Amino acid sequence: MESFVVRYRNLLVLLALLVAQILGLATQVRRVNKEQSGDGSDVRLIRLWANAIVSPPERILHFSGSGISWFWNNYVDLRHARQENAELQNTVDRLRLEQAALLEDAKQGQRLQALLNFQQKYIYKTVAAQVIGSSGTDQSRVFYIDKGKNAGIDRDMAVITADGIVGKVREVYPRTAQVLAINDQTSGAGVIMESTRIRGILRGNAKGQPQIEDVIRDQRIKSGEKVLTAGGDEIFPRGLPVGVVDSIANDPERDGFVQVIVKPAAHLNQLDEVLIITSTEPRFPPDEQKDMAATEALKGAEAEQQKTSEGMAEKLPGLIDPKLPPDQQPLNDTSNPNPVSRPPMAIRPDRFTPGNAVTPAVSTDSQSGDNAPAATTPSAPKKPAVQKSPSTPQNGDNAPATAAPSAPKRKPAAPKPPDPSPNATPASTPQSDNPPGRTP
Amino acid sequence: MSVLSAESRREYEIHRYPALIYVLVPVVAIVLQAWLPRILGRFIWFDLPLVVTVFFALSRRNPIQGSILGGVLGIFEDALTGHAIGINGIAKTLVGYLAASVGILINVENHAVRLIMTFVLSLVGSATYFFVVRFLLGLTIDTNWLTELYKAIGNSLIALVVFPVLDRFQIRD
Numbered sequence: 001m002e003s004f005v006v007r008y009r010n011l012l013v014l015l016a017l018l019v020a021q022i023l024g025l026a027t028q029v030r031r032v033n034k035e036q037s038g039d040g041s042d043v044r045l046i047r048l049w050a051n052a053i054v055s056p057p058e059r060i061l062h063f064s065g066s067g068i069s070w071f072w073n074n075y076v077d078l079r080h081a082r083q084e085n086a087e088l089q090n091t092v093d094r095l096r097l098e099q100a101a102l103l104e105d106a107k108q109g110q111r112l113q114a115l116l117n118f119q120q121k122y123i124y125k126t127v128a129a130q131v132i133g134s135s136g137t138d139q140s141r142v143f144y145i146d147k148g149k150n151a152g153i154d155r156d157m158a159v160i161t162a163d164g165i166v167g168k169v170r171e172v173y174p175r176t177a178q179v180l181a182i183n184d185q186t187s188g189a190g191v192i193m194e195s196t197r198i199r200g201i202l203r204g205n206a207k208g209q210p211q212i213e214d215v216i217r218d219q220r221i222k223s224g225e226k227v228l229t230a231g232g233d234e235i236f237p238r239g240l241p242v243g244v245v246d247s248i249a250n251d252p253e254r255d256g257f258v259q260v261i262v263k264p265a266a267h268l269n270q271l272d273e274v275l276i277i278t279s280t281e282p283r284f285p286p287d288e289q290k291d292m293a294a295t296e297a298l299k300g301a302e303a304e305q306q307k308t309s310e311g312m313a314e315k316l317p318g319l320i321d322p323k324l325p326p327d328q329q330p331l332n333d334t335s336n337p338n339p340v341s342r343p344p345m346a347i348r349p350d351r352f353t354p355g356n357a358v359t360p361a362v363s364t365d366s367q368s369g370d371n372a373p374a375a376t377t378p379s380a381p382k383k384p385a386v387q388k389s390p391s392t393p394q395n396g397d398n399a400p401a402t403a404a405p406s407a408p409k410r411k412p413a414a415p416k417p418p419d420p421s422p423n424a425t426p427a428s429t430p431q432s433d434n435p436p437g438r439t440p
Numbered sequence: 441m442s443v444l445s446a447e448s449r450r451e452y453e454i455h456r457y458p459a460l461i462y463v464l465v466p467v468v469a470i471v472l473q474a475w476l477p478r479i480l481g482r483f484i485w486f487d488l489p490l491v492v493t494v495f496f497a498l499s500r501r502n503p504i505q506g507s508i509l510g511g512v513l514g515i516f517e518d519a520l521t522g523h524a525i526g527i528n529g530i531a532k533t534l535v536g537y538l539a540a541s542v543g544i545l546i547n548v549e550n551h552a553v554r555l556i557m558t559f560v561l562s563l564v565g566s567a568t569y570f571f572v573v574r575f576l577l578g579l580t581i582d583t584n585w586l587t588e589l590y591k592a593i594g595n596s597l598i599a600l601v602v603f604p605v606l607d608r609f610q611i612r613d
Contacts (some may be wrong), residue, residue, distance in 0.1 A: 009504065010503035010504055010507075010537070010540075010541070011503075013503070013507055013508075014503065014504075014506045014533065014534070014537045017507050017508065017511050017533045018530055018533060018534070020510065021515075021526040021530045021533065022526070022530065022576065023531045024525060024526045025524050025525075025530075025572070025576060025577060027524040028524040028525065028526070029524060029577060046515065046519050046525055047519045047520075047525070049516075049519065050470075050515075050516045050519030050520050051519070051520070053467060053470065053471075053516065053517075054470055054474050057467070057468075057471040057475075058471060058474060058475050059477050061471070062475075176565055180531075279455045354539065421612050
């Protein structure tokens with residue numbers, strides 16, 4: 001018996017296990033059928049054990065799932081993050097450089113646009129140039145531009161910006177030019193203060209500040225006053241902005257004189273683009289040229305209109321008809337229901353009498369009280385001579401050639417008292433050659 | 441395939457592992473078997489407790505230990521289900537016994553033999569499971585042998601990977 005057990009030990013154990021489990025199954029099935037309400041307490045204990053074994057690791061796996069995912073996303077998956085970070089950093093640096101370049105281009109574009117607007121509106125012909133270099137030392141305030149002889153640049157041409165004057169061209173080369181700034185000690189420009197109209201010479205001082213010299217001490221000079229070019233130096237056109245008065249200091253070398261420090265209007269230390277005035281011939285923009293042409297045309301129209309009015313005056317009846325005898329002149333026509341009112345005759349006519357400017361002293365010397373005073377009238381010295389000339393009544397064409405242009409001709413048109421003397425008749429004849437309306 | 445006497449082969453090729461492996465590996469197998477379906481969904485084409493049972497049965501070459509290990513793992517599997525406890529226990533007990541018994545007779549160091557053994561024992565376990573459910577318990581079960589075939593293939597592939605890994609924990613003299 002013992003040998004049987006030993007020999008079939010494995011098989012017996014298997015059978016035992018199977019039978020035990022089958023019995024367990026049978027028990028469970030029977031209880032389920034009997035109670036119809038789940039497992040017995042002993043069966044629940046096994047499930048509790050299994051659950052106790054499986055649930056904690058499952059819970060750990062469940063809660064560590066997010067941790068693993070986090071670990072994967074933030075560590076394992078970021079193996080190349082450092083390299084990508086470096087690449088991105090390089091990209092950011094490159095983009096920053098590009099952004100800075102674009103910003104600089106935009107600023108340059110704005111400056112050029114402002115300069116172009118100024119150049120188009122400026123009356124003189126200018127050439128735009130870029131500042132390409134400097135002297136390299138603070139003692140010499142000169143700089144170089146990229147335009148030279150080939151671009152029409154010449155010495156002593158004014159260099160300006162839209163803000164104000166910058167300096168003058170000192171040396172010219174084929175493709176470049178050297179510009180002497182106004183704050184250099186060797187520079188000089190005639191300037192004038194806008195409100196006080198005090199003139200002076202603008203030079204640079206040792207500190208590189210432009211200052212006005214040769215200015216007598218004046219209480220009217222205040223800080224902030226505008227300084228303009230005076231135009232007397234034959235370099236800078238008159239009226240260009242130079243800057244504003246920054247401070248006033250006594251001239252240490254000369255009593256009674258002051259040195260006016262000027263804050264330049266142009267940014268002399270940050271120049272990028274400048275304009276060189278190449279010609280001081282006025283250059284009007286197209287609109288202004290149209291306006292000027294229209295003005296000229298208007299003047300011609302006025303002359304034409306004046307000529308037309310003279311022609312009309314010849315055709316219309318006047319107060320004096322040359323074809324009628326004196327007693328039948330419209331002025332003496334008594335049949336006119338609306339006669340021309342005449343001022344009363346002066347008892348003692350003098351030079352203030354209308355149409356009879358005769359001074360008492362002259363009138364005493366005159367043979368004819370009507371014509372002689374006119375010869376002494378300051379405004380019409382030659383008219384009486386013409387009127388007194390015996391040849392003029394017959395030759396009307398000669399009368400305008402010898403007569404005064406306008407003032408003497410206009411006087412006969414004014415109402416004047418009738419002259420009963422026979423000498424008046426010849427005098428009226430030349431007036432008929434120049435009707436009143438024909439006065440130029 | 442050399443055939444030796446059971447006792448001599450068992451003494452000759454018995455594998456020993458640290459005690460922690462005997463505890464930890466079955467627990468991990470049960471836990472993963474319960475946890476992985478949440479991730480893989482319907483593609484549960486493996487039975488890790490069966491693979492572990494086969495591995496230890498083949499390694500230990502002791503039918504009693506294989507039967508007990510299979511029975512315990514099966515019971516714990518059943519305990520996690522709503523079914524009666526013992527269905528998987530009976531199946532795994534039989535699988536453990538057969539694996540240990542075959543491991544005594546043949547050299548199971550070969551990977552191909554292990555692959556075939558796992559495949560065949562998986563089908564045996566599935567057949568046993570259905571037998572118990574259908575004939576012992578008299579329950580109706582949706583039998584899909586194609587799924588069981590996939591499960592057998594999956595177990596074989598897993599065994600092909602896991603067995604060499606577990607062999608690294610073997611205690612060598």
